[in-house]
Amino acid sequence: xxxxxxNAVEADVRLEHVTKRFxxxxxxxxxxxxxxxxGRFFALLGPSGCGKTTTLRMIGGFDQPTGGTVYLGxxxxxxxxxxxxxxxxxxxxxxxxxxxxxxxxxxxGLRRRGVRGDELKRRVGEAMxxxxxxxxxxxxxxxxxxxxxxxxxxxRALVNRPRVLLLDEPLGALDLKLRKxxxxxxxxVQHEVGITFVHVTHDQEEAMTMADTIAVMNEGRIEQLxxxxxxxxxxxxxxxxxxxxxxxxxxxxxxxxGVVRLDAGGEVRAAPGSLAGRSGRVAVxxxxxKVRLGAGEANAIEGAIAEVAYIGVSNQYIVNTLAGPLxxxxxxxxxxxRPAAAGxxxxxxxxxxxTFVVESTKEAEK
Amino acid sequence: xxxxxxxxxGVLALGYLMLPVGVVVVFSFNDPVGxxxxxxxxxxxxxxxxxxxxxxxxxxxxxxxxxxAIVTVVATLxxxxxxxxxxxxxxxxxxxxxxxxxxxxxTPEIVFGASLLTLFLNFGVQLGFWTIVIAHIAFDISFVVVxxxxxxxxxxxxxxxxxxxxxxxxxASFRRVTLPLIAPAVLAxxxxxxxxxxxxxxxxxxxxGIEQTFPVWVWGAVRIGVPPQVNVIGTxxxxxxxxxxxxxxxxxxxxxxxxxxxxxxxxxxx
Ligand SMILES: Nc1ncnc2c1ncn2[C@@H]1O[C@H](COP(=O)(O)OP(=O)(O)O)[C@@H](O)[C@H]1O
Ligand SMILES: [Mg+2]
Numbered sequence: 001x002x003x004x005x006x007n008a009v010e011a012d013v014r015l016e017h018v019t020k021r022f023x024x025x026x027x028x029x030x031x032x033x034x035x036x037x038x039g040r041f042f043a044l045l046g047p048s049g050c051g052k053t054t055t056l057r058m059i060g061g062f063d064q065p066t067g068g069t070v071y072l073g074x075x076x077x078x079x080x081x082x083x084x085x086x087x088x089x090x091x092x093x094x095x096x097x098x099x100x101x102x103x104x105x106x107x108x109g110l111r112r113r114g115v116r117g118d119e120l121k122r123r124v125g126e127a128m129x130x131x132x133x134x135x136x137x138x139x140x141x142x143x144x145x146x147x148x149x150x151x152x153x154x155x156r157a158l159v160n161r162p163r164v165l166l167l168d169e170p171l172g173a174l175d176l177k178l179r180k181x182x183x184x185x186x187x188x189v190q191h192e193v194g195i196t197f198v199h200v201t202h203d204q205e206e207a208m209t210m211a212d213t214i215a216v217m218n219e220g221r222i223e224q225l226x227x228x229x230x231x232x233x234x235x236x237x238x239x240x241x242x243x244x245x246x247x248x249x250x251x252x253x254x255x256x257x258g259v260v261r262l263d264a265g266g267e268v269r270a271a272p273g274s275l276a277g278r279s280g281r282v283a284v285x286x287x288x289x290k291v292r293l294g295a296g297e298a299n300a301i302e303g304a305i306a307e308v309a310y311i312g313v314s315n316q317y318i319v320n321t322l323a324g325p326l327x328x329x330x331x332x333x334x335x336x337x338r339p340a341a342a343g344x345x346x347x348x349x350x351x352x353x354x355t356f357v358v359e360s361t362k363e364a365e366k
Numbered sequence: 367x368x369x370x371x372x373x374x375x376g377v378l379a380l381g382y383l384m385l386p387v388g389v390v391v392v393f394s395f396n397d398p399v400g401x402x403x404x405x406x407x408x409x410x411x412x413x414x415x416x417x418x419x420x421x422x423x424x425x426x427x428x429x430x431x432x433x434x435a436i437v438t439v440v441a442t443l444x445x446x447x448x449x450x451x452x453x454x455x456x457x458x459x460x461x462x463x464x465x466x467x468x469x470x471x472x473t474p475e476i477v478f479g480a481s482l483l484t485l486f487l488n489f490g491v492q493l494g495f496w497t498i499v500i501a502h503i504a505f506d507i508s509f510v511v512v513x514x515x516x517x518x519x520x521x522x523x524x525x526x527x528x529x530x531x532x533x534x535x536x537x538a539s540f541r542r543v544t545l546p547l548i549a550p551a552v553l554a555x556x557x558x559x560x561x562x563x564x565x566x567x568x569x570x571x572x573x574x575g576i577e578q579t580f581p582v583w584v585w586g587a588v589r590i591g592v593p594p595q596v597n598v599i600g601t602x603x604x605x606x607x608x609x610x611x612x613x614x615x616x617x618x619x620x621x622x623x624x625x626x627x628x629x630x631x632x633x634x635x636x
Contacts, residue, residue: 083534089528097525109533
């Protein structure tokens with residue numbers, strides 16, 4: 001997903017070697033380059049403090065990069081203030097104007113651009129309908145619940161039909177049930193309006209549910225930029241493997257084409273091409289649900305069951321092996337089956353296609 | 367028991383404060399014999415019917431009002447802008463400016479007045495209407511700055527970012543978002559400036575030359591006899607000042623109550 005892949009579709013946002021420093025020591029964003037195609041639901045995902053908000057603020061124009069270039073479409077907007085960028089933002093705190101009615105909040109951007117009369121009324125009305133707050137025009141923002149305020153903030157941004165909509169953890173302040181509901185609604189709205197969304201979140205499930213492309217960030221850099229399934233099935237770094245879901249990592253050394261010799265003994269075959277030119281020390285990974293209790297697949301390792309947890313849809317096992325404890329999920333498909341018990345010796349196996357390779361993790365280097 | 371003592375103490379303290387005001391109001395209805403309005407001779411509405419009946423008092427009141435009006439506008443404008451600069455921008459000398467702003471509040475008026483007089487004389491400025499205006503602006507600005515600053519410190523900056531995000535230029539953002547939200551403080555600062563200007567004697571006395579504001583006129587009148595019109599004007603100033611302060615307080619309280627009621631009403635979510 002580099003610039004080359006995007007040549008057919010128009011890019012709405014392009015960052016080239018963008019860096020942001022605060023003072024001498026803090027590098028909030030470290031030489032980021034990325035392209036966001038038109039109409040994408042793009043998520044910036046990463047732990048707190050990794051530079052997501054700063055990246056978003058540089059696209060919006062609230063912070064200026066200390067290095068690099070920001071493009072909106074073909075236009076270099078580096079250095080332009082927010083009010084001269086064709087971008088709107090849904091702020092984390094909503095930032096609704098408390099002295100204005102809901103209607104005037106939504107109309108604010110259109111009024112600044114000289115839209116008046118019937119067109120103003122129609123567009124504000126449409127935007128409020130779109131997000132389901134059509135009946136609240138006369139109220140003040142303080143009279144609204146968190147979920148309603150979030151909708152107003154969304155309408156206030158969307159009504160301007162910007163090139164790109166920026167959302168900074170827009171659901172962060174809401175309770176779980178409401179968050180789930182609004183996730184789906186945001187997705188529906190994005191589908192309806194077709195505007196490019198750039199959504200910042202630290203919640204991997206939220207990013208997976210909503211986005212069609214995710215950039216996983218860590219310490220000011222992009223670790224991997226891919227579709228959700230790709231990130232989950234073929235993480236390219238240990239950080240990504242650990243941040244999105246649970247993964248088992250086994251330390252080893254590359255010993256041939258697609259073959260890694262484990263430190264604990266034995267060999268593991270990885271999917272063709274998944275070594276991606278790596279050599280020397282690496283870690284091979286496999287997701288818990290892709291491991292079988294029992295032999296039968298090309299990669300296998302011996303162990304003994306240490307713990308069993310009954311989760312309903314599945315049983316979760318911790319299995320002690322020479323390569324360390326591995327997590328295994330086994331679906332409860334057969335109602336009669338008796339789960340393996342702690343202490344039972346088992347063979348674990350999984351296919352080369354389910355195996356990914358990342359850099360050797362630090363803990364094992366010690 | 368303690369509760370009653372406290373109430374009694376409160377009533378006494380309030381009485382002590384209000385007694386002089388009460389006397390001023392009551393004696394505005396006196397019908398004095400001779401030049402001094404010190405002993406009660408009889409009730410009349412004459413003074414209220416002719417508030418500018420004493421020679422020179424009308425001109426003095428007009429001068430005071432004109433000065434206060436100009437001073438209020440200028441001090442409120444400059445004070446608000448200085449407060450914005452002090453809160454919003456880090457610049458060299460900000461700490462010093464912060465300190466200097468407090469000087470006119472903490473300096474004794476007599477020192478402030480005398481210094482200004484020296485300054486005007488050194489620069490050969492003709493004392494009169496405009497030197498009073500300059501002097502009043504100089505100390506009123508501080509009060510406006512302090513009032514507006516308090517409001518700006520708690521101001522949510524993301525609102526201005528939202529305005530900029532919605533295509534508002536810095537000027538539009540100030541006019542449409544910042545100013546409406548700090549308006550109560552700006553208004554309070556303006557009222558304070560007006561009240562301080564109308565009321566000032568010491569600094570005015572130093573910088574007035576032969577110009578007479580109402581307080582200066584009263585000071586002159588005291589030596590030859592105080593007409594009851596002074597009480598009338600005094601009562602009016604007092605009533606207007608208290609009225610404006612009350613109105614501002616009530617307005618603010620209503621805004622807050624509306625906000626409180628709203629928070630309660632919004633408890634039911636989607
Ligand atoms: N205005 C600022 N001044 C100094 N440091 C900042 C500022 N804004 C952000 N940072 C630092 O930059 C890093 C990235 O912050 P941020 O982009 O807010 O992260 P995220 O949104 O991913 O949680 C953090 O270490 C944060 O402390
Ligand atoms: Mg953030």
